[in-house]
Amino acid sequence: MSSGFFEESSKDAYDLTITLAGAGQVGKTSLITRLEFGAKMNIDPTQTAGVNFSIIKKTFIIQKKTLFSSSTEEKFMLINVSDTVGQERYKSIIRSSYAQTNVLLLIYDVTNKQSLERAIEESREFREINADKPIIVIGNKCDQKPIITTSDAQERIDADSVYFLGEFSALESIWKPKPDTTITAEEGAIQKLFTEIVRIWLVHNKEISEEDDIRMKQPKGAVKLSEDSDQQTTRTSNGCC
Ligand SMILES: Nc1nc2c(ncn2[C@@H]2O[C@H](COP(=O)(O)OP(=O)(O)OP(=O)(O)O)[C@@H](O)[C@H]2O)c(=O)[nH]1
Ligand SMILES: [Mg+2]
Numbered sequence: 001m002s003s004g005f006f007e008e009s010s011k012d013a014y015d016l017t018i019t020l021a022g023a024g025q026v027g028k029t030s031l032i033t034r035l036e037f038g039a040k041m042n043i044d045p046t047q048t049a050g051v052n053f054s055i056i057k058k059t060f061i062i063q064k065k066t067l068f069s070s071s072t073e074e075k076f077m078l079i080n081v082s083d084t085v086g087q088e089r090y091k092s093i094i095r096s097s098y099a100q101t102n103v104l105l106l107i108y109d110v111t112n113k114q115s116l117e118r119a120i121e122e123s124r125e126f127r128e129i130n131a132d133k134p135i136i137v138i139g140n141k142c143d144q145k146p147i148i149t150t151s152d153a154q155e156r157i158d159a160d161s162v163y164f165l166g167e168f169s170a171l172e173s174i175w176k177p178k179p180d181t182t183i184t185a186e187e188g189a190i191q192k193l194f195t196e197i198v199r200i201w202l203v204h205n206k207e208i209s210e211e212d213d214i215r216m217k218q219p220k221g222a223v224k225l226s227e228d229s230d231q232q233t234t235r236t237s238n239g240c241c
Contacts, residue, residue, distance in 0.1 A: 024086030030170035
């Protein structure tokens with residue numbers, strides 16, 4: 001990591017590169033569209049062409065806790081997202097982005113067994129290139145009747161530094177981090193999911209500890225479900241093909 005998370009100058013934005021991977025049509029683009037444009041947006045994604053790069057700008061508030069004190073920091077972060085296509089024939093392009101990836105976000109479809117097989121395959125390929133970087137696994141489409149549970153995924157993707165964040169619905173912006181817990185769109189499901197992803201990465205890199213709190217800053221006066229105004233997205237390029 002090039003710079004410390006708690007450096008004074010906010011000019012050095014902290015960079016996190018996330019690659020989304022998984023079978024075709026599991027909802028990778030839909031999930032990232034939710035983070036970019038909010039819970040109200042109607043999503044009608046077309047198949048991703050190769051790799052689609054976007055930069056999402058977010059500010060996080062971190063409360064560091066020690067035995068005797070606590071301090072609060074705001075940290076600006078550039079989340080570089082590589083949204084890959086699920087089609088097998090593009091796999092070499094996807095693999096070429098793995099070396100630069102900090103966190104692999106592996107999506108499967110809870111209604112599609114084949115998509116879990118693909119997630120297992122992707123996790124192995126990522127591990128061949130990155131021995132220790134975090135792999136985060138999410139089952140999408142939890143608004144549908146699931147045939148794969150998080151425990152099934154946990155049993156099958158069995159490696160170090162793999163984190164299971166339960167189920168999500170990119171369609172309805174609902175997060176079920178555990179079977180008995182549901183975070184709704186109104187409660188900020190997508191923001192909370194990505195805050196957890198950032199937290200895992202920071203803890204993994206020992207930038208913060210498990211005890212520290214982190215939350216995504218909402219722009220002043222923002223209606224919770226509306227598009228962020230000062231935390232924009234830039235679609236930088238369309239990678240290929
Ligand atoms: N029911 C339901 N449908 C979803 C959900 N997320 C995405 N979809 C639908 O699934 C289809 C595929 O979504 P995409 O986001 O394009 O999937 P993808 O993984 O990016 O697909 P590729 O780019 O082809 O790899 C679309 O018709 C979406 O509307 C969800 O949470 N629930
Ligand atoms: Mg896509």
